[in-house]
Amino acid sequence: MSTTAEGAGGASLSLRDVSKVYSGQSTPAVEDFTMDIRPGELVMFVGPSGCGKTTTMKMINRIIEPTSGSILINGRDVLSLNPNDLRRHIGYVIQQIGLFPHMTISENIGIVPKLLGWSKQKTAARVEELLETVQLDPREFSARFPRQLSGGQQQRVGVARALAADPPIMLMDEPFGATDPITRERLQAEFLRLQASIGKTIVFVTHDFDEAIKLGDRIAVLSQRSRIEQFDTPAAILAEPANEYVSSFIGAGAAIKRLALIPVFEADLGPVAGSPWSVPIDATLRDALDLIVLHGAGALDVVEAGKAVGSLDVERISAALGADVPIGRLPTTGHPGGRLS
Template identity: 50%
Template sequence: MIRLTRVGKTYPDGTVAVHELDLEVGRGELVCLVGPSGCGKSTTLKMINRLIEPSSGTIEIDGRDVTTSDPVTLRRGIGYVIQQVGLFPHQRIVTNVMTVPLLYGESKAVARERAESLMSLVGLDPATYADRYPHQLSGGQRQRVGVARALAADPPVLLMDEPFGAVDPVVRVRLQEEFLRLQQDLDKTVVLVTHDIDEAVKMGDRVAVFADGGRLAQYATPAELLARPADDFVADFVGSTRGLRRLAVTPIDPALLEPMDGVTAGELGAAVDVDSTLEQALAEMMRQDKAMIGVKDGHRFVGVLTPAGVHHALRASLR
């Protein structure tokens, strides 16, 4: 869906912001760009919609080189969400969300219907919030409006630059989970910039770690990144707790569960859902002070997870 080939950005003073970057993002994939400040991740994002022009290389969306496209037309077909949201303060919330459809020539009635539908989708009741102004909303609510506005033209590509960075940690977690739920339904191709490795491994199907000088240090799934850092820089960046982080990105594998034969209800305590992560299962096991925990698919037990099973699942996730 998105392909960057030997893309570079060098400024007139000789500063290299991005160095010959090769990167592919599959259709419907959510890719996180992460790295220290000044490593070129936001520059890369802005080159995709040509808010910054690349110095070299090609950027393709669906096989079309966007560096030869009209930049205004290009941007209208790409959703863009930034940390500070960028809502028009003098316009009501529903009007903010209607902006791009109106630019495309949609009637006000159709654009408003689309805007109200999207507001509901991101958890803002139009009856309550449509006629409010941005200053009347919390930071988390304004961020939701920003996402709704970016989706208003139903773009196949969504670019997000530190979208949840301006809100408190509790709201941030809720927004992350809400967006992941939306992504399951919308199946957009998303490139998300963050400085937070925990956010990157939670959100991303794949994670691109940038090093100083605009160099791509590693591009991998969260599980592979945490288990097999490409070099000392990546290992230091993901941190010494990367082993624990792997638990949060590794799902339970039903094929590796132990059978229920001979296990009593008293040994198990409460069960976890088969869609849980190893972290969730292990946390529940420790909370209940049990040596094992049952795993359910709906109302049916599918097996038992033990600490040894957690270890086997971690090893199997990298085969």
């Protein structure tokens, strides 16, 4: 694994007929799970509590040993590797964060590099780099202890620690689930920015379908025993749920959820309207719709590099969605302060 981890982007990950049967149980917790994940892909596992999604993820780094099947990273079977060495080259982030309270933030992040025999200088440089990456000032946070950080700051440190040895694969088990909604939304946005720059292969477990839509390149909707009910892009699942089970996870307002996946620049813009409200061209149609409904605006101007380049109204948003969605049925979240630009 060491040859793939150092300076790595993402790695391919394949699970073949993976099953887990616990001792004394006749029913498998996971049964014949098969999936291929491309290098640099962010795959969301979503399903109800107890369906086996976390068990499946934990078999990848062998925190839970598979009963049968094979798991390949860049074509190499993880069952042939020393499990401790394997885990040092797979990043792991959990909801409880798991920072050591008696260690400083710098020491927490540097644990895996230390175990891998990195020099103090190399480890210190990596810790400083990662704190800057997760937007924590090293001068301010390196010497602090976990209890001196907010929940959101601790979660950032957890992500930094998982990235410390530059692993090609990261496993994330509901990492933002214990944070308040505002912090969670901020962490999700920061995580997407980070993934865009590092390109890791990520398996991310969540029970929140909206989070899966926002973050995932592809989503695996799982039922009992980690049966894959549908494995596709967020847009494809929202447009064509495979069955009633998947539809139940999507819930009401599938069309509105799809708006969050469509950037403004994909819509057919109208002429500049001279509206007091504007939306950036790289925002989503959901952002635009929220502003229209919040302010009762007939149209919004679309802004690129500080200049209005067109406009959007409800009809044009509906046309981009490929559906006739009456404005009176559209839920909103709103944006404090009104302007997005």
